[in-house]
Structure formats: C-alpha cells, structure tokens
Amino acid sequence: MARKQGIGTILVHGAHGVAPSRPVTESIVRSVTYHFDTAAESEQYYHAEDPPYLYSRYENPTVRGAEAIIAAAEGAEDCALFASGMAAATTALLTFGRGGEVVATPYIYGGVYRFLRDEAPRLGLSVKFADAAEIISGAALSTATRVVWFETPANPTIRLLDIAAISSAARSRGTLSIVDSTFASPILQKPLTLGTDLVFHSATKYLNGHSDVLAGAVVGDAVRIRELSLMRRIYGGNLDAGAAYELIRGMKTLEVRVRRQCETALELARRLSRDRRVERVLYPALGDDPDHPLTQQQMPDGCGGVFSFVVPGGLPGASRVYDRLQLVARAASLGSVESLVSLPLLSSHHGFSDAELARAGVDKGMLRVSVGLESVEDLWEDLDRALS
Numbered sequence: 001m002a003r004k005q006g007i008g009t010i011l012v013h014g015a016h017g018v019a020p021s022r023p024v025t026e027s028i029v030r031s032v033t034y035h036f037d038t039a040a041e042s043e044q045y046y047h048a049e050d051p052p053y054l055y056s057r058y059e060n061p062t063v064r065g066a067e068a069i070i071a072a073a074e075g076a077e078d079c080a081l082f083a084s085g086m087a088a089a090t091t092a093l094l095t096f097g098r099g100g101e102v103v104a105t106p107y108i109y110g111g112v113y114r115f116l117r118d119e120a121p122r123l124g125l126s127v128k129f130a131d132a133a134e135i136i137s138g139a140a141l142s143t144a145t146r147v148v149w150f151e152t153p154a155n156p157t158i159r160l161l162d163i164a165a166i167s168s169a170a171r172s173r174g175t176l177s178i179v180d181s182t183f184a185s186p187i188l189q190k191p192l193t194l195g196t197d198l199v200f201h202s203a204t205k206y207l208n209g210h211s212d213v214l215a216g217a218v219v220g221d222a223v224r225i226r227e228l229s230l231m232r233r234i235y236g237g238n239l240d241a242g243a244a245y246e247l248i249r250g251m252k253t254l255e256v257r258v259r260r261q262c263e264t265a266l267e268l269a270r271r272l273s274r275d276r277r278v279e280r281v282l283y284p285a286l287g288d289d290p291d292h293p294l295t296q297q298q299m300p301d302g303c304g305g306v307f308s309f310v311v312p313g314g315l316p317g318a319s320r321v322y323d324r325l326q327l328v329a330r331a332a333s334l335g336s337v338e339s340l341v342s343l344p345l346l347s348s349h350h351g352f353s354d355a356e357l358a359r360a361g362v363d364k365g366m367l368r369v370s371v372g373l374e375s376v377e378d379l380w381e382d383l384d385r386a387l388s
C-alpha cells in the first residue's frame, strides 16, 4: 500500500486534480511561479520564440490576457501593462530616453510633468519642455533627443495636439514618439495609424472605467514592447493578476461607456457655452473651439467625456461652484461611470508657478468635469444649481 502523504504535503498540493472546467470569463492566475516538467523545458525558456511562463514579474497569463485586448484595441502588435499609469510612464521614459534627452510638451499630466521636471534629471536624463509648434518645426529636437512625449487631448485644457505632425517631426529625426492617449481611449483616437510609435494609457481611467483599479499601459511594436517588459522585470512595476481581471471586465463595456459619455459631455458643454455665468468652455467638439478643425482627422467620433469650464472670480469663484455640486462627485481622476469634478489648481496642477500655469493653459477659475453614465438632465440640474 502506498504510503499516505503527510499533512504538510496535502496542504500544499491537495487542490491538484480538480476536474478541468471551461470557464467563459478569463481566469485569475494568482500564481507567481510556474511548473517546468524537465530540465530541457526549463532550458527552453531561454531560447523558445514563445516561451512558457516562468515567474509573474516576467509575465502572467491574466495580465497577458488584458494586454492582448489593449493591443488589439489600439491596432498594436503588443502591450505592456503596469501597476499604475505612473509606473508605465516612468519605466517607458527611463527605458527609451536612456542616455539622451526627452522632449515633452508642458501640457501633460502633472505627475509625468513632475517626474520629468524634478526626478528624471537626477537620474541622468536631460529634459526639455517645448510647445508643439517647436517640436513640429524641429526647433526643439536635436541629435540627443531620444523621446518626444506629449498628451492629447491634454489635461485639463482638453487641447488637441496634432498627432500626425508631431510624430512625423520626431520620426524624421530618428526620435521615438509616445503619446498619452488616456483622455481619448482607443475608442476615439488611434495614434498608431497617425504615425506615433508608442501609445500610453493610464488604464485607471477609461479602460477600467469603474474607479477601482490602478493600471498603466504602453502599446506599440513587438520589439519595443519586449524591451519595455524586460525593464519592467527590473523596475518591478507589474500589474497584479486580480487587477488585470477587473481591467478585462471593465474593458468589455468600454465602447458603450465612451460613446454615451461623449454624447452627455457634448450636451452639457453646449449648454454651458451658452450660459452667461460661465466665461469659457474648453471642449474641442464645440464648433467654435480653436482645436475643432483637428477633430475631423484625429477624433472624428467624439472628443471624450471630459470638458473644462472657467467661471469668474478665480479659485474662490470655482471653489464656490465646486462646493455646491451634489451629484457630481468632488474627486480626482476621470473616465469612470461616476461623474467627477476637480479643480486643477488643487489637484493635477497644485503648486505650479503662475508661469507654469500659464504655459499649461490652466486658468485659476477652471473646473474639470469627467462625465459618467448618469442621466444628462440630472447632471445639468446639478451644474445649473451649483452655478446659481
């Protein structure tokens, strides 16, 4: 009779042999490590074109599932996911900017701006902030420039930058272009078809869409994404499998969410732009917005669920409107099913000097609204009451 296994062994191996099932949704593979059957298989890991899984900081099946969806949605060869947008952005900038210079537009997410302004130079990257026009003309680029980083639509001004023109200026000088396309999501903007090399998303926002997962994604060609994922092994900013599962679930409704959010945002932006209590509405889908002409080539299906508006009285004026909102949640972030409002001066652009605010186009009386899935009339009632 075979000897009975000890309790220690049973506790570790007892679950093996559960009848195979065929789950419809993705499974969460929590294991951080993976079996090899033989030494030969173990060695194969280093040579195989499509190697088996080895360790979840390298690759994880649930995370790969989410990466496959994002890559396909952007029309890219591959995607690398990270534990947050900032982990993705910093790893990408350190990887591709290495040994040279990063040129970035100043109207980018505050966290990426701070990384480039304060931290990257201490790590040996030289950084230059330049307006889109200086990049497009080539004046801001030099032989040392490795990466051009820009964001469109830009936070919080919802300014559109010409993706095709910036990417082509970068490419003609052998420089990599990376666009932060978070505000657009892959539903409204396809930067790879406009010539950008890599696309970045804070997947925390529209891709997940439910304010409950932090994640960041970079998509592009297989060679660069491989290079990036090798650096992810070193820096270790990996996405957890559970978070990847939630992201996969969130992405199933991405298209319906974003289309509805575009409709609601346009309706609210139109009403606010006709309202005397409001100085200015920033939303390129409005016909009189200076960036409206670019929407045709870049965002023909809508400009997203985020718009900003400026009220008289600077920060105190904006704060009064902010404090009176009842349905729209006073909270940072965007792209969720709940409508959210933020004061850029007290969130993404806190601590910026007047010159930096002016350069980023941020007005002190500005409020940014990220439209959720609530009924448009309820949102309007809330905004109208808050402005009264």
Ligand SMILES: Cc1ncc(COP(=O)(O)O)c(C=O)c1O
Binding pocket: 084, 085, 086, 087, 109, 111, 112, 151, 155, 180, 182, 183, 201, 202, 203, 204, 205, 214, 215, 216, 333
């Ligand atoms: C446009 C944009 N890029 C990057 C980030 C950073 O992403 P995360 O918060 O997922 O680290 C954010 C976050 O607000 C963002 O709005």
